Amino acid sequence: MSAAPAYVAKDYKSDVKPVWCPGCGDFSVLAAFGKAFAELGLAPERVAVISGIGCSSRIPAYTRTYGFHGVHGRALALATGLKLARPELTVVAAGGDGDGFSIGGNHFLHACRRNVDLTYVVMDNRVYGMTKGQPSPTTEPDWDSALSPGGTGLRPFNPLVIALASGANFVARAFSGDPNACAAMIVAAIRHPGFSFVEILSPCVTFRPDQRGWKEQVRQAPVAATGDPARAARRLMTDDGFNLGVLYQGDRLPYRPPPGEGARPADLEAEFAA
Amino acid sequence: MSADDAMRAAARKLAAAIRDAEDFRACVFAIESEAAERYAELADLMATHNNREVAALFRRLAEIEGLHARKMLAPDGSAPRLLPAGIDFVGAETVSHEAMHYLMTPRQALALALEGECKAVALFEALAEGAADPAIRRLAAEMAVEERGHVALVQAWMTKFPEPEADWDHDPDPPRLD
Numbered sequence: 001m002s003a004a005p006a007y008v009a010k011d012y013k014s015d016v017k018p019v020w021c022p023g024c025g026d027f028s029v030l031a032a033f034g035k036a037f038a039e040l041g042l043a044p045e046r047v048a049v050i051s052g053i054g055c056s057s058r059i060p061a062y063t064r065t066y067g068f069h070g071v072h073g074r075a076l077a078l079a080t081g082l083k084l085a086r087p088e089l090t091v092v093a094a095g096g097d098g099d100g101f102s103i104g105g106n107h108f109l110h111a112c113r114r115n116v117d118l119t120y121v122v123m124d125n126r127v128y129g130m131t132k133g134q135p136s137p138t139t140e141p142d143w144d145s146a147l148s149p150g151g152t153g154l155r156p157f158n159p160l161v162i163a164l165a166s167g168a169n170f171v172a173r174a175f176s177g178d179p180n181a182c183a184a185m186i187v188a189a190i191r192h193p194g195f196s197f198v199e200i201l202s203p204c205v206t207f208r209p210d211q212r213g214w215k216e217q218v219r220q221a222p223v224a225a226t227g228d229p230a231r232a233a234r235r236l237m238t239d240d241g242f243n244l245g246v247l248y249q250g251d252r253l254p255y256r257p258p259p260g261e262g263a264r265p266a267d268l269e270a271e272f273a274a
Numbered sequence: 275m276s277a278d279d280a281m282r283a284a285a286r287k288l289a290a291a292i293r294d295a296e297d298f299r300a301c302v303f304a305i306e307s308e309a310a311e312r313y314a315e316l317a318d319l320m321a322t323h324n325n326r327e328v329a330a331l332f333r334r335l336a337e338i339e340g341l342h343a344r345k346m347l348a349p350d351g352s353a354p355r356l357l358p359a360g361i362d363f364v365g366a367e368t369v370s371h372e373a374m375h376y377l378m379t380p381r382q383a384l385a386l387a388l389e390g391e392c393k394a395v396a397l398f399e400a401l402a403e404g405a406a407d408p409a410i411r412r413l414a415a416e417m418a419v420e421e422r423g424h425v426a427l428v429q430a431w432m433t434k435f436p437e438p439e440a441d442w443d444h445d446p447d448p449p450r451l452d
């Protein structure tokens with residue numbers, strides 16, 4: 001008989017009721033977090049979910065682990081600091097495409113480059129959901145809306161290409177319509193050493209009702225993950241944004257701070273003493 | 275893949291992993307518990323959006339699924355053994371978040387529940403035909419009968435609620451800005 005799992009997905013769900021719109025893809029991502037943590041047998045007090053601001057960034061409130069709902073765009077700065085100070089924790093940063101690629105874009109580049117052992121999950125809905133539907137860096141140039149009449153005409157940011165070029169050690173895409181596959185992807189990302197980036201296509205049914213059609217567009221990538229960045233780059237540059245799977249899995253050593261005693265909280269506080 | 279094909283594929287996977295009646299109970303317990311939890315979540319969600327009628331309906335469905343899960347408990351009340359290795363699929367009867375709308379009517383909520391129950395019938399029928407062990411086939415056939423009963427129940431409920439009006443999703447103060 002197989003050993004009893006230490007935890008089930010429900011153990012990671014908090015008592016706070018999500019205020020997301022019915023049908024929002026983020027519900028499935030939340031379910032996938034629970035399934036992934038249970039699959040990994042992670043004690044809730046050994047996990048920290050860190051976010052910025054946005055609908056998707058509310059996820060730490062709904063997760064019964066340590067969590068920090070931080071400042072807009074600063075999830076990765078917080079998560080990096082936490083992981084370096086408390087390397088024994090499993091640190092997962094999460095948020096939206098606006099949070100991660102607009103205001104947080106600079107942190108994204110450098111988190112990939114630093115390759116600290118973190119997992120970053122971006123619930124990409126190609127819009128600012130929380131502030132009522134402004135285009136984000138991943139919005140299609142011709143997405144016509146009241147706030148961007150005729151579309152922005154701007155070339156979208158390609159997060160997977162940028163992640164790869166900036167040094168992320170694991171690059172993958174999943175779709176919230178398949179929570180079990182999302183959970184499996186999060187498990188693989190957490191297990192992979194270094195900075196793991198998972199883009200989860202997560203429809204905003206309110207401001208992008210067209211994204212309900214994503215379930216017909218997504219497909220499993222026809223090729224297995226590669227560890228060759230040049231090959232991954234070629235693949236990602238021709239990707240239409242709907243190929244799912246692990247697209248790059250590198251073997252760069254994660255950044256770890258040099259051994260030795262870190263600063264004590266009292267020393268840090270002393271610096272701020274008035 | 276159609277919903278029926280997906281159920282048949284899931285049934286094949288279950289049939290291969292289930293070793294005995296205890297495993298079968300474990301799977302049914304997981305399927306029914308997950309369905310109950312999801313209905314409870316959807317009830318909370320609808321309550322948050324002040325759609326009280328549908329919230330109450332989902333709450334009732336959560337209770338019914340919870341009862342089914344509890345039927346799988348041993349006489350001393352203990353939960354069945356854990357899912358057999360290799361089974362991650364338990365969403366057989368679970369209603370998806372994607373199908374929700376904050377203004378949905380009770381009739382639409384029941385149509386969703388009906389889909390969930392029909393998926394469960396398809397799963398247990400496929401197991402009743404395809405499982406190698408005759409004891410599992412018999413248990414699956416019993417479950418299929420029970421699930422068909424739920425289909426009839428939900429269908430009967432549906433007749434009590436009118437079809438949604440053509441403009442059921444009209445919101446005089448909509449969230450969209452265009």
Ligand SMILES: Cc1ncc(C[n+]2csc(CCOP(=O)(O)OP(=O)(O)O)c2C)c(N)n1
Pocket residue numbers: 053054055056057072095096097098099100123125127128129130131136204
């Ligand atoms: C410093 C700062 N600037 C702007 C805002 C306003 N703001 C809140 S959420 C958000 C964007 C949210 O979009 P995204 O990260 O894609 O998340 P979603 O709501 O779509 O999940 C913005 C611009 C803010 N809260 N703080």
Ligand code: SF4
Pocket residue numbers: 019020021023024025026055056125129130203204205206207
């Ligand atoms: S506005 Fe969009 S992203 Fe925000 S909760 Fe609603 S559906 Fe989800």
